[in-house]
Amino acid sequence: MFYPQFTKTVGKIPDDITITDWIFENRAQNGLETAFIDSSTGEHRSWKDVEAITRQLARGLTKLLGVKVGDDAVYGLFAPNIMEVPTSIWAALLLGGIVTGMNPAYTTEEVKHQLTETSAICLFTCKALLPVAKPACGDTVRKIILLDGSAPGCMSFADVLALGKDVPALPRLKLAAGENQKRLAFLSFSSGTTGKPKGVMISHYNVIANSIQNSSFYDCDPRKGLSEGAVTLGLLPFYHIYGLVVILHTEVYMGNTIVLMPAFDLEKFLDNAMKFRITKMFLVPPLVVRLTKDPSVAKRGKPLETVNEVFCGAAPLAPQLMNDLRRIIAPGGVFRQGYGMTETCTTSLITHVDDQWDGSVGVVIPDVVLKIVTPEGKEVTEYDTPGELWVKGPSVTLGYYKNQKATDECYILDKTDNKMWLVTGDEAVVRKSPGGKEHFFIVDRLKELIKVKGLQVAPAELEAALLEHEAVADAAVIGVESEREGELPYAFVVLHEGQPKTKDTKESILKSIEATKAKFKWIKGGLEFMDVIPKSASGKILRKDLRTMVRSRAKL
Template sequence: MVFTSPSWVPDLPFEIPDSIPIADFMRNDKYRALPLSQSKAPFTCGLTGTTYSWATVLQRVEFLARGLSAHTGWQPNEGVAWDKVVGIFCVNTIDYIPLCYATHRLNGIPSLANMAYSAQELTHQLTSSSIRVLFTCQSLLPVALQAADAAGLPRSNIFLIPQRTDKLPLPSGFKTTDDLLTLGRNTHGLEALRWSKGQARRQPAFLCYSSGTSGLPKAVMISHYNVIANAIQTTTYESVGRKAKGVVTQVMLGLLPMSHIYSLVLICHTSVCRGDNVVILPKFELDTFLGAIQRFKIEQLTVVPPIIVRLLAEREKCRQFDLSSVRLVYCGAAPLGKQTIEELLKIYPSWTLGQGYGMTESAVGISSTGENDVLVMSSGSLLPGVKAKLVDVLGDGREITELEKPGELWIQSPSVVLGYLHNEKANMETFVWDDQGRWLRTGDEVMFVRGERGHEHLVVVDRIKELIKVKGHQVAPAELEAHILAHDAVADCAVIQIPDERSGEVPKAFVVRSAEVKGKSDDEVARMVLKHVEDHKASYKWIKGGIEFVAEIPKSPSGKILRRLLRDREREKRKAEGAKL
């Protein structure tokens, strides 16, 4: 049985364009959910109040592209896109999307790096993406320089994006985006980009990194068509609920990292396509967050579960700010617990809380909560153009057709990406074919349930892929296991996720001690291993769930770590400890 979007969802209003870049789609009234003349200004800095109109965005895109062309020699219709890969390693800024579009203007590909990366992790992205030019900011410059030196990227190709709130002068010896803008203003115009029929389907618009199930993060090739398709799918889906609430345009929070697919597509493109204004904050700080809601009268908060948990923990602080403008809280990246939802709505009964489901490999949305059809605990219904089926993961792989019976989610959608860069093994495991076409195996166990209005909703049951979701970031257990095993104190190890009130989940390590540390205490060995991880990995990958020493790691006959057994053991242990309290 193939599941589709509910009957109340309109069909897509037009054929998805497949021969234009994203920026051309975004500014073309033929495709926008709301014409530019009726739309709000797309981007506002939540710290300084600086606002970019569409005219400003397009002007900056053109000048940045001209300046970058003058620096690199790149021309729009010369060379191949893979020779024009631009890295962006920066906190959120209103120049983030203009930089992406300037790269597209030269027929290049932005490779977006997580601002929490360590130098080692950024080096991996610089080399695996073949990044030729890197944009970063002052606060991240030390990490960027260490990674660039390791990757052999010349410092002359590193540009700083000035943050208008920087208190210290910019380091000397580095050009900035302001320099590129000045250069672009004094440079002849670029020739128009010439694309062939269907090029938007074939050409990557972004390289976003997904942890997958093993090893270092993998580059996901997201086409222009993928992003355009998901923007159309989501705006079409949400049009019904927004119309019911009388919402034409709104002010929306842009807090989540723009390097993450959730923010990149849903906030920076879908919201802007439907005419909304996005108030951008560089990172989450509670007072700044609450102050921006009050100052800009933000109506939709798009967040991750740890932010909801923080709001509940700091409810007295929240009462000091006027949050009456908020209408909708939209949460993704990991499911919210029922108790958390009920507690939030008890404090803010006028808010609607919706959830969504998606992944980097589907760029991004698969299902979403409509404001007109809310089911607590579900991740909403399928977007238009999405087809889904469930496959039994414990039996013979048969297709599941019943409601309320879980299985692995397989999907088809115009937003399903091109695949992983230089990783055919992962492509073969993730993107599979049958007589119904190409499917994306999500690796997530879900079920469909019938809501109060009679429509099918998607409920996430478990993550078959065993990824750990820390504040919305994906952490692959195998990556941490490989790193921990490199320490002399460790003979074997396994990593699982455990629940955490602030982060949603955190990694916990099970370690078998090696003979090298026979005379040392467990506490001493644990400190050594924890420091080993903290010295080399981003902070959200640290083993904040602690280390438990065991005699052996449970494995299958083929040698695969049985993390499910460890998770079950941990769950029973927590239940027993709770019963004793």
């Protein structure tokens, strides 16, 4: 097994408090003023206002929805990173509710699936997304709350705040010792190691634990009176576990101001970096590619000269790209990589400033134990020996919502301490750095997922959609490399007898996917017709053979 190489443990993790109370108590002790800055308007929102709005919104929700403190109702969130999102999340959690976030790129069908699966009683969204959101709301959704204005049939954020103005202060949700370890805070949807997206059950304890683990690893634990005071770019979406935990909770806990940016636009990105003097950025590899390859960046002079720390996750990043990025940020700036999953409530491995090694995804963070297991089930004890990565620690989540079969496949009980191992589906090796520390390298993806701009795409989901087309008899989907997106879906299709292998047939199939799936799931890598999909004796698609075939053709 492999253990932390620097800080070993963070000590006692609060287990009797909600995330919202934990955030506000910490901020009161810290005393920092500005919580968030809206990059679009320049508005600064203080911590005093954030807390007041959150509590008043929670009171308004009790009146609007008929809920009370302690009810574990589910609240849907379908919006980009705007000023009202953090307070909406924390108001729901303050009441004991559960938040399920959705990608703003989702189609009506995808939003409807998640709202139905979770029985959400309310949906927070914005005007631009209303044409998608409104028809997605089924019988369980009592109200749609617009975060940025008003519209017929919806309550505005301001209206809900007004409802809460005259409601008496709510009682605190009191939790017994250990209760927040099991109390759900988020249902974040992930494809796991295979299959269609499933709701990952994330507890209050998971989020608090990972936030403290990360801050201690950075030597910025507020419990020791330490505060980083960085200005952090809040671009990565809060519906996704990376932005939700690493930015919205860890960065806030560390005393940093978040500059909210609702979507990526290169010119606005560079403008914001200079205007707000951003010092810290969290990115994914496709964004790094854009920043280092797009000639318009160099034309702006040194737009990232105030950035002294960059963290890149969601997929491995080539060492050359790291070097290219170092040249355009502040001299001596720190570049970190990390590894995590929705199921581990983000990070388990992070680059340490005192032992950076390009290509590595870092070293083990405090209170986490990792092991590498061969296909035969034997634990690896030697360096440079590949196997599947298993993770154990306080942020490992509770399993998949209403899916015991998938939970049993990925969460394995360690009978020595009654804690769960998370089977990641990623192949890794451990190597000792020149500095003598054990670093992890991800060498392959055993799981079938495709990563498009850091977002998960499940081949099984696209294959099922392809099979709904009248011309398709069988299908297989793999990921192919793309410099800008990381990977793109590539489809192999077997047609029913008599169906023509024509350009029109191909376009018809592709349009059927585009009509029902979010844009990042579209089959942009290519589609080709086959006579038969290669499968094992048990009927499993031989994706490795398909990937090898595509790669060999690319080399010709």
